[in-house]
Amino acid sequence: MTSAAPSLDVTEDRKAQAKAWFEKLRDDICAAFERLEDDFQGVEGQTLHELPPGRFERTPWSRSKEGETADPDGPNLKGGGVMSVMRGRVFEKVGVNVSAVYGTFSKEFSKQIPGAAEDPTFWASGISLVAHMQSPKVPAVHMNTRHIVTTKAWFGGGADLTPMKPNEADTKAFHARFKEACDAHGADYYERFKKWCDEYFFLPHRGEPRGVGGIFYDYLDQDWEADFAFTQDVGRAFLDVYPRLVAEHMHEPWTAEDREHQMVRRGRYVEFNLLHDRGTKFGLMTGGNTEAILMSMPPMAKWP
Numbered sequence: 001m002t003s004a005a006p007s008l009d010v011t012e013d014r015k016a017q018a019k020a021w022f023e024k025l026r027d028d029i030c031a032a033f034e035r036l037e038d039d040f041q042g043v044e045g046q047t048l049h050e051l052p053p054g055r056f057e058r059t060p061w062s063r064s065k066e067g068e069t070a071d072p073d074g075p076n077l078k079g080g081g082v083m084s085v086m087r088g089r090v091f092e093k094v095g096v097n098v099s100a101v102y103g104t105f106s107k108e109f110s111k112q113i114p115g116a117a118e119d120p121t122f123w124a125s126g127i128s129l130v131a132h133m134q135s136p137k138v139p140a141v142h143m144n145t146r147h148i149v150t151t152k153a154w155f156g157g158g159a160d161l162t163p164m165k166p167n168e169a170d171t172k173a174f175h176a177r178f179k180e181a182c183d184a185h186g187a188d189y190y191e192r193f194k195k196w197c198d199e200y201f202f203l204p205h206r207g208e209p210r211g212v213g214g215i216f217y218d219y220l221d222q223d224w225e226a227d228f229a230f231t232q233d234v235g236r237a238f239l240d241v242y243p244r245l246v247a248e249h250m251h252e253p254w255t256a257e258d259r260e261h262q263m264v265r266r267g268r269y270v271e272f273n274l275l276h277d278r279g280t281k282f283g284l285m286t287g288g289n290t291e292a293i294l295m296s297m298p299p300m301a302k303w304p
Contacts, residue, residue, distance in 0.1 A: 011149065014224060015123060018147040019100045021228075022127040025145075025235040026098045029129065030056045030084055032243045033096075036250065037088045044253045048134055054088015056096070061289045063101065076103040077287040083295060090250050092134045095295035100125040101288065109285045114219060115152030122286075123149040126157070127235070128279060130296040131242075132269075136262035137252040139163035139170060139211075139245060140269065142296070143238045144279060145231045155231045156218035158193065159238050160201050161245075162211030162269060164262045170245055171212045177241035178215045178234070185230040193217045203272055210272050218278075266301035273297065 034055060042049030062080035081099025088094075102123040105113060110120040126146030133140060145157030161174045175194070182189035197216035202209050215234070220227045273280055273296050283293035 011153070014153070014228075015100075015125065015147070015149065018228065018231075019098075019125045021232055021235075022098050022125055022145070025232075025239070026082075026084060026096050026127055028239055029096055030086075032239060033086065033091060033094060033131075036090050036243060036246050037086075039247070040090050040250060043135065043251060046254075048089040051089040054086045054091055056084045056086040059083045059085070061292060063287065063289070077101055078103050081289070081292060083289075083292050085295065087299070088134075090134060090138070090246065092132050093299045094129070094131040095292075096127065096129045097292050097295055098125075098127050099288075099292070101286070103286070105286060113148075113150060114154070115150035119151050121150065124286075128295075129238075132266065132298040133246070133250075135250055135252065136164045136254050136258040137249045139167070139249075140266075140298075141238075141242050143235075143242075145234055147228075147231070152221060153224070154219045154221040155227045156220060157231060157234060158197055158214060158216035159234065159242075160197055160211055160214035160216070162265070164258070164265050166212060170249075173245065174212070174214060174241055177237045181230070181233040181237040182215065184233060185226065189217075189230075190215065201272065203268060203276070205271070205275070206268070208268075210268060260302070263300060263302035264304055266298040267303045270297060270301050 034053070037053035040049065040053070060080065060082050063077045079099070079101035081097060081101070084096045086094050104120040105116050105122055107120070110116040113122070116122060124146060126144060128144040129142065131141050140162040141159065142162070143159035145155065147153070147155050159178065161171065163170060179190040182193060193215035194213060197213045198209065200216050201211065201213065220230070280293055280296070284290070
């Protein structure tokens, strides 16, 4: 059962708590990824070890002025965020973005958002991460969690793994860690959110999944404190499991054929994000920062 609408003060405090968590998670993830860059010893036959360890470059962005539109039925976005992007010797390109934006949805888009049909005002904060790796032996990954407030308020997000070639041990480890997080909050969470992930991260035009799945949830609004706690545990699960997978594989040798296969798999990633991804559509439809929205694109990809 959805909880009653909180007071204005409570709502503002909750927004601040969510925003602060997303920023802390960003800091913890960036630190963990930079440690992996420092720990990299090199791969036989490659010269990546000659590069300096990667470091995140943070770029603030704001829509406090330019977010307004002359179209009275168009979006009106204010607020901003910080893009954190690293190009290194382990992570070919990884972005960890946080934002907190507010304003009004466009008249047409508001019809698609819970609680916005009659009042298009919204506030949204979240963290969004995509990692594309130098080594084809290290899986790519996506993670995001968010809190959105209209006349309703909810959490959403998840994480999914995209290996270049399936690795059963990695898949089991990734799913087991998120199952642990889910089981601590709801007996049915893992099966529900795993199924949702499998259905969501699917390329219908190719009839194939994007990767090996994970969890995906949205419109979680049963109890704010419990939903926020779950969202935090999703972030902690990611921070625990993914760096371990990177460390396990980043020193394995790989071939030119492995790299070619990686480029083709990345093409599938591009197709999904441009054709089907909700976050991409949400950002563009609300007038968000284009560079931050398209941060998920790999640095290179191929189509056979």
